[in-house]
Amino acid sequence: MTVFFYLIVALLGLLIGSFLNVCALRLASGMSIVRPPSHCPQCKTRLGPTQLIPLISYLMQKGRCKHCGTSISALYPVGEALTASLFVLMLWQHGLTPELAVALLFVSTLVVAFVADSALGLIPFRFVVPAIALVLGLRVWTDGLDVWQYAAAAVATYAVFFVIDWSRRKMARDDARAAFGGGDVMLFLFIAAALGLSLTLLTLFLASLLGLLFALVGFSLSPQDGRGAVRFAPAILPAAIVSYLWGETLLQWYFATFS
Numbered sequence: 001m002t003v004f005f006y007l008i009v010a011l012l013g014l015l016i017g018s019f020l021n022v023c024a025l026r027l028a029s030g031m032s033i034v035r036p037p038s039h040c041p042q043c044k045t046r047l048g049p050t051q052l053i054p055l056i057s058y059l060m061q062k063g064r065c066k067h068c069g070t071s072i073s074a075l076y077p078v079g080e081a082l083t084a085s086l087f088v089l090m091l092w093q094h095g096l097t098p099e100l101a102v103a104l105l106f107v108s109t110l111v112v113a114f115v116a117d118s119a120l121g122l123i124p125f126r127f128v129v130p131a132i133a134l135v136l137g138l139r140v141w142t143d144g145l146d147v148w149q150y151a152a153a154a155v156a157t158y159a160v161f162f163v164i165d166w167s168r169r170k171m172a173r174d175d176a177r178a179a180f181g182g183g184d185v186m187l188f189l190f191i192a193a194a195l196g197l198s199l200t201l202l203t204l205f206l207a208s209l210l211g212l213l214f215a216l217v218g219f220s221l222s223p224q225d226g227r228g229a230v231r232f233a234p235a236i237l238p239a240a241i242v243s244y245l246w247g248e249t250l251l252q253w254y255f256a257t258f259s
């Protein structure tokens with residue numbers, strides 16, 4: 001594969017990343033994706049074509065609105081750069097195969113969850129639920145009749161969360177706010193539909209470790225709000241990518257070493 005082809009995919013990633021940012025922020029706040037057109041949330045000025053170029057616009061305007069000077073969330077360039085780099089990583093790992101379609105949908109959904117959860121503490125059902133249907137459709141293409149394994153994995157994952165939630169309510173005897181919101185569970189159903197059961201459990205394990213690490217770092221940096229809302233999606237994204245690309249190897253190594 002030529003460098004030129006990687007560049008095309010990186011550019012495509014920037015454009016799609018820009019669209020995913022809009023999906024994440026608008027769908028999670030219950031807005032339409034298409035209306036109104038992109039505008040500054042502060043002064044409502046509609047953005048012109050030069051202000052809609054992914055990454056470049058943000059750097060040129062030094063992260064501020066051209067009209068009113070309000071600072072623009074750094075999540076926009078982060079979402080765009082993240083999508084572009086994950087697209088390139090997936091092309092490198094899978095080449096031009098049917099699996100690449102699953103991989104691109106996989107990273108896109110993770111980016112939407114990451115951006116929406118970081119900005120608003122929510123993961124938009126209106127993106128993740130159609131993504132579950134779409135990834136199962138793609139699994140019919142890549143795996144034929146074996147798609148039942150992925151569907152069963154999603155059902156089993158739901159059962160795992162149902163039991164965790166049920167026992168937590170039993171023990172806490174109240175609706176204590178937990179790190180697992182409804183959106184996190186939906187995101188794990190998506191991961192199960194894409195990766196199957198064992199890699200989903202590995203993702204859950206790695207994400208819990210990372211989430212704990214993030215919480216500890218957050219708590220030591222600012223002890224007063226350390227008990228506030230714990231965002232889980234930033235930990236799910238790297239955990240899911242590692243499980244997807246290197247999970248089989250990790251599990252093989254684990255069972256060879258400890259059994």
Ligand SMILES: [Zn+2]
Nearest residue numbers: 040043065068
């Ligand atoms: Zn403005």
